[in-house]
Amino acid sequence: MAVTEALAVGQELPVLEKEPSQRRIDVYSGVRPRSIHTDEDWARQKGFRTTLAQGMMSTAYVSEMMTRQLGAGFVKGGTISMAFIKPVYAGDRLTVHGVVKELRPEAGQTRIVVDVWCQNQHGEKTAVGTASGLRA
Amino acid sequence: MAEFPKLTYEALTVGETFLSDDHLVTPEDIEAYAFAVEDHHPWFFGPSPFGGPVAHPTLMANQALHMRHGKYIVHAGLHAKMEFAFLQPIEPGMRVRSRGRVIDKYVRRGRQYMVTEYVTEDLDGTPLVRGRFTQMLIPEGTRHGGH
Numbered sequence: 001m002a003v004t005e006a007l008a009v010g011q012e013l014p015v016l017e018k019e020p021s022q023r024r025i026d027v028y029s030g031v032r033p034r035s036i037h038t039d040e041d042w043a044r045q046k047g048f049r050t051t052l053a054q055g056m057m058s059t060a061y062v063s064e065m066m067t068r069q070l071g072a073g074f075v076k077g078g079t080i081s082m083a084f085i086k087p088v089y090a091g092d093r094l095t096v097h098g099v100v101k102e103l104r105p106e107a108g109q110t111r112i113v114v115d116v117w118c119q120n121q122h123g124e125k126t127a128v129g130t131a132s133g134l135r136a
Numbered sequence: 137m138a139e140f141p142k143l144t145y146e147a148l149t150v151g152e153t154f155l156s157d158d159h160l161v162t163p164e165d166i167e168a169y170a171f172a173v174e175d176h177h178p179w180f181f182g183p184s185p186f187g188g189p190v191a192h193p194t195l196m197a198n199q200a201l202h203m204r205h206g207k208y209i210v211h212a213g214l215h216a217k218m219e220f221a222f223l224q225p226i227e228p229g230m231r232v233r234s235r236g237r238v239i240d241k242y243v244r245r246g247r248q249y250m251v252t253e254y255v256t257e258d259l260d261g262t263p264l265v266r267g268r269f270t271q272m273l274i275p276e277g278t279r280h281g282g283h
Contacts, residue, residue: 018174028172029198036212046212046274055215056201060173060194067177067193072185074222075193081219 007112007135013069013098018061018118020053022090029054048087055084058118058127061096066131069098070112074133082116082129093121101130109134143208145248145273148241154203154252156234158259159196163228166191190225193265200234200254200267216249217270224264231259239268248273 022038029037036043036052043051059080066074088094095118102113113132117125141147163181169192170176177192184190197220204210226232236254243249249272256265 024172024174027168034212036214042212054198056194056197056218057173059197059218059220060169060175060192063192063194064173064175064177067179075179075184075186075190075225076222078193078222079220080194081217083217084215 007069007100007103009100009103011100013065013100013114016061016065016096018057018094018096020057020088020090020092020094022051025051025053025057025090028057049089051090053088053090053092055082055088055127058082058084058088058094058096061094061118062098062116062129062131065096065098065116066114066133069114070133070135073109073135074131078131078133080116080129080131082127082131084127086120086124086126088118088120088126092126094118094126098131106134109136140207140209142276143204143210143273144275145241145243145250147208148238148250148273150238150241152238154207154234154236154238154254156199156203156206158231158233159199161191161195161226161228161230161232163189165195166228169195184225186225186227188227190227193222193226194220195226196232196234196256196265197267199232200236200252200256200265201269201271203234203236203252203254211276212274214272214274215269216272217268219268221266222264223266224262226256226264230264232256232264233259248275 098114118127240251
């Protein structure tokens, strides 16, 4: 997959849409009793309305967005830093967003730093942070 | 026989270390992960700029996150923050492990947190991914209750 598009500060990356179904959460987390991710009764006992997707699924979504944009310069040389600020529940529908924040020279290449966030179907941000990768 | 004490804020020591089991990365791991996160990029299944297939950069994050389960019984927790630096591609056929160290624990707004630094490496010790994660501990007999 060729990555040739130039990037500029303020540019929005193509938005991804994700649906972390219970089936996908089960595969990601592994089905276990007494898990807030895969045991609905346990999740309720712990104060949640139903099971939650692991926060790290959102970092995987950001990884996809960055790999599609930066290719090999993300797979080798990329970074992600995210805070999980609101639960993502099984069945939520997320959109994954990125806006280029900074272009910084690094060892003969350019490090592209992107503000990233995930948002649920209610318009609430569920995870926020930055990601970066290198481009020659 | 190893003992697995319950993970509590009090039992946790800053500086203590964790080590995962070794894991052989298989095409099936990558396929399952692709399904879970809805990402079927062609580099995960065929040629890539690195030669053959590579794994999703975040593939082994759960190996790191679960290191503490090799030492403690973990009642419940929430992941609060995650940082990754992807140093080398993870490829199918590699055997990898994660090593971690607790670098901080703190209480904020009545909630208990632990911070772990880790590296995922191949069995030659080549670092593949470095990271740091912050996890909230939900003590036994309590509810998170915030949502």
